[in-house]
Amino acid sequence: MKVKKVLSMMLAGACVLGMLSGCGSKDDGGQTQQGGGTIENPEEISAELTLWDASWNENVTPGLIEKFNEKYPNIKVNVEFFPSDGMSDKYLTALTSGSSADLLSVNNEWVSTFATAKGILNLDEYIKANDYDMSDFYDGAREGVTVNGSVYALPYRAETHGMFYNVELFKDAGYDELPDTWEEFVPIAQKITEKSNGEIKGIAIPGGEWGNTSYQLINMILCSGGSILNEDYTECTLDSEEAIRAAQLFVDLYRKYNVVPESIMENDNAAGRTLFGEGKVAAFMSGAYDISAIQGIDPDLKMGTGLVPVFDGAERHTIFAGWSTVISAKTKNPDAAWLLAEFLASPEISVEYSTTFSARKSMADNEKYASDPLLINLSDAIQYGNPLPVIPQLSQIRQIMYEQIQLALSGEITAEEAMKEATAQINEIL
Amino acid sequence: MKIKSGKHLKNSGALFILPALLVVAVVMLFPLLYNISLSFFEKTIYNPDWTFVGLEQYQKLLTGKTFQNALKNTVVWTFFSVLFQFLIGFVCALVLSQERVRFRGIWRCLIMLPWVLPAIIGSMVWKWMYHSDFGILNEILVRIGIIDSALPWIGSKELALISAIIVNTWKMFPLVLMYIEASLQSVPRSLQDAAVVDGANGWECFKVVTWPHIAPTCKTVVLLLTIWTLNAFTFIFVLTGGGPGTSSQVLSMFINKEAFTNYNFGNAATASTILFIIVAIFSTIYIRSTMGGEEK
Incomplete structure (x- = not known):
């Protein structure tokens, strides 16, 4: 009986504690130790x-x-x-x-x-x-x-992000440098893929990790003149013509042009880097931090870097x-x-x-x-x-974009449907 | 020193277990009650206030498509994981318990390896094995002619959950084997011999002598596996992250996303409480069945 009593007392105690700590957290955030800004004799x-x-x-x-x-x-x-x-x-x-x-x-x-x-x-x-x-x-x-x-x-x-490209593969296909637009890039990627009977693909893009996938999709949307949100962050703009055009190409590179590795749905950026380093893809988008990693895979790989292509007629923007x-x-x-x-x-x-x-x-x-x-x-x-938009819902927004573009990549919905559904879901959380 | 009265001695028992009870209360009871109370409040990381919303979050979750999908996936994930874990473990145990099998010790050690390996490492290795471009699994299957071209094991809607179930089965069947083999050793040899003398064939011998002895263990193992699989998070988190889309999202993954991507703690607590209720049902059955056995 006593044990039961002790147990029930502890249960009640924990209940009260739970409530208290919940309510108590109201003021916690404000308790900061501000230094006031002025620093006398810093040394x-x-x-x-x-x-x-x-x-x-x-x-x-x-x-x-x-x-x-x-x-x-x-x-x-x-x-x-x-x-x-x-x-x-x-x-x-x-x-x-x-x-x-x-x-x-x-x-x-x-x-x-x-x-x-x-x-x-x-x-x-x-x-x-x-x-x-x-x-x-x-x-x-x-x-x-x-x-x-x-x-x-x-x-x-x-x-x-810039674009890394394999100089030799580009040369074999008859190109000396990166093109300026995506419209020019697609035929190059197709040519490289065809020449190797699909053994080597034109470009690696990630589709299996939310952070990397949404990042590259956003990069392409910016290069198309689109954006995720309007300027005051009150409305999602992924259903704009520009954003849909970019998402469409993101999906088409894989599904229509077949210039992306089959493993896209499993790949993150590191996998793209490995594929590039091993010469299995001719290009991929990334930042300067990947240079030494690629050289670590193949020190003799001849690579070049350039700007991420833009869409015909669009101004150049990338993610800072x-x-x-x-x-x-x-x-x-x-x-x-x-x-x-x-x-x-x-x-x-x-x-x-x-x-x-x-x-x-x-x-x-x-x-x-x-x-x-x-x-x-x-x-x-x-x-x-x-x-990227400086709002706390950013990771949630990117998660939504990721889930929708994955559905489009797997062929369940179109790129346009994906962007429209993402817009509806994002507007709900703004 | 003389103990004054029986009553005193009886009371001291509660004091002895008090330290352990306190630890349990702090690390288990408090988080549990905190979580349950949180499930009735709207609470995100950005809003320090707890807004009481009653059962609203439960209603929203249970009628929402994403949660229903996660619930459905959890049922498929748990049912098939447990089914295969048990069947494979069971068959292996029966085979390994045969004295005819040579090098049983070595086989046992080899089979136990997946279980000894940390889940995160096993999952990472499988992730690479599944990979459509670098993966050894596709390479082998293509070479021996089972498939024509590489399959996107964890990248396709149809295969993602199945791939995770395969890994979960691989990881946990050795445990089933261990439990059942131990239990098989408790079957009296004399009973088996008597059955054979009475003219029982292999199947009848198993049905009448072996099964009644190992049935309680099997029940326990299935319940334990069910409880563990309902809560299992590592495999799906590492292999598919719940994707593509939400096609392999189970409840534990859903809770993780709500809490650590969306920072919606209220919602995550509500989903956790629902998962807790489901697990509690199985746990109660488990506790009753094990306690019941002792009382008899």
Whole structure:
């Protein structure tokens, strides 16, 4: 009997606890330790910070922290590295529960979600108090970290997709360089595919992973003059003629022209890279970060890079992507975290820190990029970059696009039906 | 020291289990009740307020196409996974229990490998084996002439769920084998011999002597497999991600998407509660059947 009593008491206790913690979370988001923005005698600040960084920065960050410590010897920085798989979920959970690092290196796409969840610090006061100049950042970088008019991150890395092509396969088919439009690209891809009896395909596009698939679809929609949402993010525009034209080609490359590997529905971008590196496809779209990986697969592969083709008559636009650092809203050392963020986003340091390109316009002609022919074209593409919509529903929108385009790729619905259904579903969540 | 009274001793029992109870309460009971209470509220990560909506989320989910599809897939996924896991495990156990089979120890070890391997690693390996361009499975099937060209195992609507069921079966049948083989060893040799002397053939011997001994184990195994498969997430998450479209989306995958892609915790909690109720039904049957056996 006693055990029963104890059990029922615990049950009731847990119930009450559940309700309390649910209601209690009402005010949690607002409890931030703002540093107020003004930093007096920054060199004398003493603090211990933790930086959560991406695993691919493992070789670079420690050296940069040493440089940081030359300037700020009393700020000790512990760096922890994480792989990209599950990174955004981990960061979001940690930021909202207050268990994250002080400073985090994040993909610009996540900033609006983190900011809306009140997990990261609004940097407006720091920017104002320190007269911090934001004008040297690319527009795409600045817009990408601005949520409802406030800046939430300091960008350091910028990139956009270009097209990688196999120089020899193109030459065998009679072409010396990448064409400017998709309309010209399709016959080239067909020729390469036909010449090899289908052993080698014209282009790899992903259709089996939501992030990569939606990203490349959006890239093509932008190159067609379309967009996902209208300017004030109140309405979905995927049912526009331009967006449907792009989605149609995305599907046709596979179903009609047969110039995409059969494995499209299983492939992510990494699989496309492997296919390209092994010479099984003649082209694929990606960013500068893939160059070394391709060279790792086949060091002798002759590849070229160029801009993603546009659709006939459309203006050139691509997705502006990048990485920034954000400060946890619950950090005890916001001033020291700001100093580190500012340091990592500074012009010369950002060139070192970024595994692709710097988010600074003034660094566009940096020797690191200008000396590499593969990088020049990809660096050129950055000026055409537009950030993805800066709203927290972005991942949900991309998930919807992915599910619909998959149905079109598997032939169950047409590309037009897919875009119209996606529009209806997205309008519902806006 | 002398114990003063029997009553005292009786009370101390509750105190002994209290630490364990507290742990269970914190790590299991609290999340469960928290989840159930959350299912009556509208709650997303962007909105710190809990808005009470009663049963509205249940009604919306149960009448929505996506959830119904996930529910249907869960039934197909669970039924066929358990069916094949059990049948293959059962047959292997019967074969391996024959003394005629040589090197039984080695066979047992080899068969146990899939079960010992972490689910995530097994799924990743299978994902590559299934791949239409690099996959070894298509290569073998084409070479021995079973198929003409590579099949999109995890990339087609028709095959995605079947492919996941194959992996789940591969992973779990060794466990069935282990349970049933252990149970087979408890069948008294003398009874089998007596049946043979009485003129029973192989099938009759199995029906009258072996089956009554292993039936309770089989029931337990099927119930356990059902409970585990209902909750299984790794295989589908790694192999198909619920796709293409939502063709292989089961409840656990649906919950994951609602919570971690859409950040709609209220909805995810509602779906979790529905899954909890389904699992609880099977668990109750399981507990009753095992407890019932002891009382007899």
